[in-house]
Amino acid sequence: MRVVEPFCQEPPRVGDPFECDPMLRGYLERVLPPALRPDIEADAQSLARRIREELVPLQQSDRTSEPRLVNWDPWGRRIDRVEHTALWRSCERLAAERGLVAIAYERAHGAYSRVHQFVLVHLFAPFCDVYTCPLAMSDGAARILETAGNAALAARALPHLLSRDPARFWTSGQWMTESTGGSDVGLSETVAVRDPDGVWRLYGRKWFTSAAASQMALTLARPQGNGPGGRGLALFYVEPRDAEGRPRNLVVHRLKDKLGTRKVPTAEITLEGTPAELVGEPRDGVRAIAPMLTLTRTWNAVCAVSGMRHAVSLALDYARRRVAFGAPLARKPLHVETLADLAAETEAAFQLTFAAVELLGREEVGEANEAERRLLRLLVPLAKLVTGKQAVAVASEALECFGGAGYVEDTGLPVLLRDAQVLPIWEGTTNVLALDVLRALAREGGLAELVAHVEASERESSDPELRRAAGAAVQAVRGAARWFEGAAARGSESVEAGARRFALTLGRGFALARLVRQASWELERGRGRAAAAARRFAALGVDAGRELDPADAHTVLDAWG
Ligand code: MFK
Numbered sequence: 001m002r003v004v005e006p007f008c009q010e011p012p013r014v015g016d017p018f019e020c021d022p023m024l025r026g027y028l029e030r031v032l033p034p035a036l037r038p039d040i041e042a043d044a045q046s047l048a049r050r051i052r053e054e055l056v057p058l059q060q061s062d063r064t065s066e067p068r069l070v071n072w073d074p075w076g077r078r079i080d081r082v083e084h085t086a087l088w089r090s091c092e093r094l095a096a097e098r099g100l101v102a103i104a105y106e107r108a109h110g111a112y113s114r115v116h117q118f119v120l121v122h123l124f125a126p127f128c129d130v131y132t133c134p135l136a137m138s139d140g141a142a143r144i145l146e147t148a149g150n151a152a153l154a155a156r157a158l159p160h161l162l163s164r165d166p167a168r169f170w171t172s173g174q175w176m177t178e179s180t181g182g183s184d185v186g187l188s189e190t191v192a193v194r195d196p197d198g199v200w201r202l203y204g205r206k207w208f209t210s211a212a213a214s215q216m217a218l219t220l221a222r223p224q225g226n227g228p229g230g231r232g233l234a235l236f237y238v239e240p241r242d243a244e245g246r247p248r249n250l251v252v253h254r255l256k257d258k259l260g261t262r263k264v265p266t267a268e269i270t271l272e273g274t275p276a277e278l279v280g281e282p283r284d285g286v287r288a289i290a291p292m293l294t295l296t297r298t299w300n301a302v303c304a305v306s307g308m309r310h311a312v313s314l315a316l317d318y319a320r321r322r323v324a325f326g327a328p329l330a331r332k333p334l335h336v337e338t339l340a341d342l343a344a345e346t347e348a349a350f351q352l353t354f355a356a357v358e359l360l361g362r363e364e365v366g367e368a369n370e371a372e373r374r375l376l377r378l379l380v381p382l383a384k385l386v387t388g389k390q391a392v393a394v395a396s397e398a399l400e401c402f403g404g405a406g407y408v409e410d411t412g413l414p415v416l417l418r419d420a421q422v423l424p425i426w427e428g429t430t431n432v433l434a435l436d437v438l439r440a441l442a443r444e445g446g447l448a449e450l451v452a453h454v455e456a457s458e459r460e461s462s463d464p465e466l467r468r469a470a471g472a473a474v475q476a477v478r479g480a481a482r483w484f485e486g487a488a489a490r491g492s493e494s495v496e497a498g499a500r501r502f503a504l505t506l507g508r509g510f511a512l513a514r515l516v517r518q519a520s521w522e523l524e525r526g527r528g529r530a531a532a533a534a535r536r537f538a539a540l541g542v543d544a545g546r547e548l549d550p551a552d553a554h555t556v557l558d559a560w561g
Contacts, residue, residue, distance in 0.1 A: 114361030140292030173217030230286030260418030388424030
């Protein structure tokens, strides 16, 4: 009897991340001034090439490796060295050479420098095993040091954080979370004591220190004698290791055993008199670290979007070659619907996130007006919370598009979902960010600017169907604004209870408006992709609802015992 070769399905192929991304290319065509576009696009294309040649093959072959904590050297010395994976070492080199942090500070493209930087991050993120984590924190640290007015620390660290020479390049940690929690940072227990010789020393336990091998970190500690809460904390600069690489009065206990981001060496450490320098005043640490939060949340949103794009591209490539029930999945109406919904979510997420990126770039070069600054303050938490949720939903659905193969580790697919799940958690959970939206509104406003922006997208759209889609966005954000006024009058509990639904509605409504703007521009040039995505995103729904009675929540939960 002849043995029949069993059927083997072809795996999904990874395309060129720039060429295969019409959403990105269409956006760049619309927003970049003609004088800047060739430069930025050429940079993006050449990074995309290196990603394909260097990172894509290594990511697959390096799939099972994980970082390692080596506590002791062979002769019994405590070293607490963290060894990165091979892909991370390549990413470190590439990130330095291509200026993934530096571009934002070189500002060669003025207000578009942040767009330039985050376009590269968008290409890089899916292929770097979350090396974006140390880069995000380094970007946040660079911004703090650039603006804090501490010339000595800026002179010490910025040349490293912004270096394009891999041998000089540093990353920074952000040691914020303690076992008291990652959200209510004001509960931090780490104490800062000043030696008689004037050196600050930190004592305490940091519970989630990602990028444990970074050459520096920014951290919070309470100077002895200070009061409680975030106001009593101060922001400190730490270089955790001496010139020989030995820990400076700190112990790295273990790396976390996490659901995802397993290539990120997230450690538990104890500070046992670690020398540190004050970045600014010996108080108001939460306020001092806020610029870092703005940046890491922006990175989070960009990484969420690029993760979605990658997952949808893989699922689409697979659907074009996977035959079932007599035809490729890409010709099955129900499968096509599913993929198109994922693509529409991704396009909306992209437009929301890059709206924030554009404003960030304008603000940093002093070109943003007051209204834009208020809008930016609001858009960063909105983009982070909306895209974090989308990223998990899209990754989960994308895996389902592969059937059982999406559930099997060595296809490299399950990691997409595991790594997405961190996006709504770290850098502020969905609820913490919804409360940050309330904080932003209470302190700076910005709601009128957001609503006006969404209304303008309806007015400016000449296509009737796109105007209808924009109308759905207008209705949603106006409704949310009315709810906010009414709830504020009813009291803070009512506002807090509805904060997540409110924020999701504002974020999704704004995302739709931005997608309509892109779609109108593309339609005028005879291209219908973004318009179809906008209509679909509108149909998927942007209004998360607001009118639930908080008492109902208690009634449900009390009965659960
Ligand atoms: C894929 C790449 C992603 C990279 C990931 C890196 C991995 C890092 C691992 C982590 O996830 S670390 C944990 C992350 N933790 C957080 O993100 C903190 C979450 N909690 C919050 O954000 C809370 O809202 C917060 C700690 C800020 C609340 O603290 P407080 O002390 O109750 O804040 P308060 O009193 O409202 O504000 C203090 C000051 O900070 C105020 O200014 P003033 O002193 O001038 O009045 C606020 O306006 C200001 N502030 C707070 N949040 C701000 C802000 N300013 C600007 N933007 C914000 N978001």
